[in-house]
Amino acid sequence: MNKKLPIIIDTDPGIDDAVAIAVALFSEKLDVKLITTVAGNVSLEKVTMNTLKLLKFWNKKIPVAQGASEPLIRPSMDASNVHGNSGMDGYDFEDGDLSLLLKENAVEAMYKTIMSCEEKITIMPIGPLTNIALLLKVYPQVKKKIEEIVLMGGSTTRGNKGVMSEFNIAVDPEAAKIVFSSGVPIVMAGLDVGWKALVYPEDSAQIKTFNRTGDMLYSLFQHYRGRGLKNGLKMYDTCAVAYLLKPEMFEVAHTFVDIELVGALTAGTTVVDLKGYLKQTENAKVCVDIDQEMFKNWLLNALKKCI
Ligand code: BDR
Ligand code: CA
Numbered sequence: 001m002n003k004k005l006p007i008i009i010d011t012d013p014g015i016d017d018a019v020a021i022a023v024a025l026f027s028e029k030l031d032v033k034l035i036t037t038v039a040g041n042v043s044l045e046k047v048t049m050n051t052l053k054l055l056k057f058w059n060k061k062i063p064v065a066q067g068a069s070e071p072l073i074r075p076s077m078d079a080s081n082v083h084g085n086s087g088m089d090g091y092d093f094e095d096g097d098l099s100l101l102l103k104e105n106a107v108e109a110m111y112k113t114i115m116s117c118e119e120k121i122t123i124m125p126i127g128p129l130t131n132i133a134l135l136l137k138v139y140p141q142v143k144k145k146i147e148e149i150v151l152m153g154g155s156t157t158r159g160n161k162g163v164m165s166e167f168n169i170a171v172d173p174e175a176a177k178i179v180f181s182s183g184v185p186i187v188m189a190g191l192d193v194g195w196k197a198l199v200y201p202e203d204s205a206q207i208k209t210f211n212r213t214g215d216m217l218y219s220l221f222q223h224y225r226g227r228g229l230k231n232g233l234k235m236y237d238t239c240a241v242a243y244l245l246k247p248e249m250f251e252v253a254h255t256f257v258d259i260e261l262v263g264a265l266t267a268g269t270t271v272v273d274l275k276g277y278l279k280q281t282e283n284a285k286v287c288v289d290i291d292q293e294m295f296k297n298w299l300l301n302a303l304k305k306c307i
Contacts, residue, residue: 004031012040012127020237036106040127042087067131071172090223103135120147126237133175142248151271154190154270165268190241213306251289
């Protein structure tokens, strides 16, 4: 059997985060070494408790470390209008196991996990990039031990938070700029693919029958807002784990990405230079398209592996 790929998940659960975490934890190809939390969809305290509740639900003993409670510079914004007040509205979870919560903060915990791992580690951020930016600034020596940062965020076209900005980047554009300019290999799975990674009512009904996880996700889906289940729920964060597990589903452009920080109307935009206007060296692989049918079949199969 091939060796599992060691990964760290940095997250703000979040209903679509919960789906991505489910897939990652039950994949035979991934070894989730650590989960770190960051304020995003809801407050740091809530996303940390949500992570612990998910781990309890699956009886998985993965260490969790709490990270940034606010963006580097800007005031916080949340997405409780999309994920509900708790961040995971719709299911009555048991309390999480607090013994999994490390004393170290996310930056310290990532540093130790990365440096003590024999191989290079992949980082999968599916929330704002505050923790990852801090890690890269405080401990730049980790860069050579990171295989890739495979993140959900950004867009080559329009936004879902601002006219041009995607939520994870819009929350902390300065952090995103640090990450994209760090020199670490980056894969960006943004709205171009997130808007096509859809779960429709008939898929959701199937998912419910698979196992306890399916039943739980079905309940969360009834509360996941946006355009609503009828029009297809967007599994944004699952695109990052999908890239790790089945990259052939994606069409990828090797290009230069920078983050707009000062635009009066466009702060938080990922400027994806697909046509090379800026004459800069490529710093990211950007997922520009996804095979929707393949994604759906892959997701259903991945969720069948859960308990
Ligand atoms: C991103 O924003 C959050 O609401 C989701 O969890 C996802 O990470 C999509 O723009
Ligand atoms: Ca998220």
